Amino acid sequence: xxxxxxxxxxxxxxxxxxxxxxxxxxxxxxxxxxxxxxxxxxxxxxxxxxxxxxxxxxxxxxxxxxxxxxxxxxxxxxxxxxxxxxxxxxxxxxxxxxxxxxxxxxxxxxxxxxxxxxxxxxxxxxxxxxxxxxxxxxxxxxxxxxxxxxxxxxxxxxxxx
Amino acid sequence: xxxxxxxxxxxxxxxxxxxxxxxxxxxxxxxxxxxxxxxxxxxxxxxxxxxxxxxxxxxxxxxxxxxxxxxxxxxxxxxxxxxxxxxxxxxxxxxxxxxxxxxxxxxxxxxxxxxxxxxxxxxxxxxxxxxxxxxxxxxxxxxxxxxxxxxxxxxx
Numbered sequence: 001x002x003x004x005x006x007x008x009x010x011x012x013x014x015x016x017x018x019x020x021x022x023x024x025x026x027x028x029x030x031x032x033x034x035x036x037x038x039x040x041x042x043x044x045x046x047x048x049x050x051x052x053x054x055x056x057x058x059x060x061x062x063x064x065x066x067x068x069x070x071x072x073x074x075x076x077x078x079x080x081x082x083x084x085x086x087x088x089x090x091x092x093x094x095x096x097x098x099x100x101x102x103x104x105x106x107x108x109x110x111x112x113x114x115x116x117x118x119x120x121x122x123x124x125x126x127x128x129x130x131x132x133x134x135x136x137x138x139x140x141x142x143x144x145x146x147x148x149x150x151x152x153x154x155x156x157x158x159x160x161x
Numbered sequence: 162x163x164x165x166x167x168x169x170x171x172x173x174x175x176x177x178x179x180x181x182x183x184x185x186x187x188x189x190x191x192x193x194x195x196x197x198x199x200x201x202x203x204x205x206x207x208x209x210x211x212x213x214x215x216x217x218x219x220x221x222x223x224x225x226x227x228x229x230x231x232x233x234x235x236x237x238x239x240x241x242x243x244x245x246x247x248x249x250x251x252x253x254x255x256x257x258x259x260x261x262x263x264x265x266x267x268x269x270x271x272x273x274x275x276x277x278x279x280x281x282x283x284x285x286x287x288x289x290x291x292x293x294x295x296x297x298x299x300x301x302x303x304x305x306x307x308x309x310x311x312x313x314x315x316x317x
Contacts, residue, residue, distance in 0.1 A: 003230055008230070011225065011230055014222050014223050016220065016222075017222045018190075018222055020206050020209060022189060022191070022192075022202070023188055023189060025188060026188065040187075040188070043186055043223075044186055047186075050226050050229070051225060051230055052223040052224070052225060053224055053225070053226045054181070054223065054224045055182065055184045055186075056180045057177060057180050057184075057218060057221055058181075058218070058219045058220050058224065059219065060217055060219050063215065063217045064169075064217055065167075067166070071271070085304065085306035086306055095307070096308055097306040097307040098302045098306065098308070099302070099303045099304040100300040100302060100303055103298050103299075106268075106298065107237070107268070112235075112300075142266065144268075145264060145265045146263070146264055148262070149262055150249045150250075150261040150262065150272075151261040151272075152259075152260050153259050153260075154220065154259060155225060155233065155259045155273070155275040156256060156259065157225065157230045157231045157275065157276075
């Protein structure tokens with residue numbers, strides 16, 4: 001959380017994307033009162049500290065043909081969830097893998113994975129293989145396919161408008 | 162939903178394969194990308210424009226590690242089918258909501274709320290509960306095992 005005011009303003013300015021001009025870091029800096037060299041130095045620092053985990057092309061996978069995505073959720077004992085999370089995360093079929101709290105009795109699941117694919121059949125097959133390979137097929141789980149995307153855009157860290 | 166997937170051109174594919182991460186941190190990044198791929202800066206910019214116009218490219222920018230620059234949570238609601246369109250629209254109305262998906266489950270509306278502080282995230286959830294009369298599950302990340310959507314596209 002220890003972001004400097006300059007770093008925070010830079011991250012917020014970057015939410016709209018890097019302007020496609022010859023010297024975009026200078027243009028970005030001009031919006032928030034920073035020199036080009038300072039913008040580059042701050043971005044390197046944010047990447048080194050892993051505040052930024054990726055800097056590059058941010059794609060919409062649905063438009064590229066990844067038409068199906070499912071959230072696989074599992075109910076694992078507390079002393080097994082971290083090992084299972086590491087195993088599932090290592091599978092290339094899994095794009096996101098998080099531990100989250102249960103909310104009993106409504107919500108018993110504590111491990112969440114996203115699996116993308118071209119269609120539902122492909123995603124179902126990937127999930128079956130994933131659970132078998134990880135030795136987790138017998139663990140209580142559910143698969144929540146996306147039915148409709150109401151909104152998808154980058155996170156915003158500035159004060160909401 | 163029924164439209165054909167976008168088929169990016171050869172240079173756009175190479176940009177996707179090479180630059181979903183590690184954008185050159187140089188004063189002239191587009192020129193550096195062009196040099197790495199043996200093309201001109203103008204060609205790189207044209208390919209990015211084309212990807213953006215096709216809806217494939219959201220932006221060239223950063224993804225932030227959760228909880229490093231603010232707070233976020235995954236929220237879920239069990240919404241009666243007849244109310245789904247209205248509740249989804251109400252949720253979309255918040256600037257703090259960046260993803261909002263309908264999913265096939267008793268909990269059928271799933272959205273991500275991100276804000277500078279945990280207090281603001283929790284205030285948004287409380288407000289959505291109050292306005293809809295439907296409970297909101299608050300499922301903040303406890304540990305990330307993988308958080309990278311910059312995956313390989315298998316061009317076919």
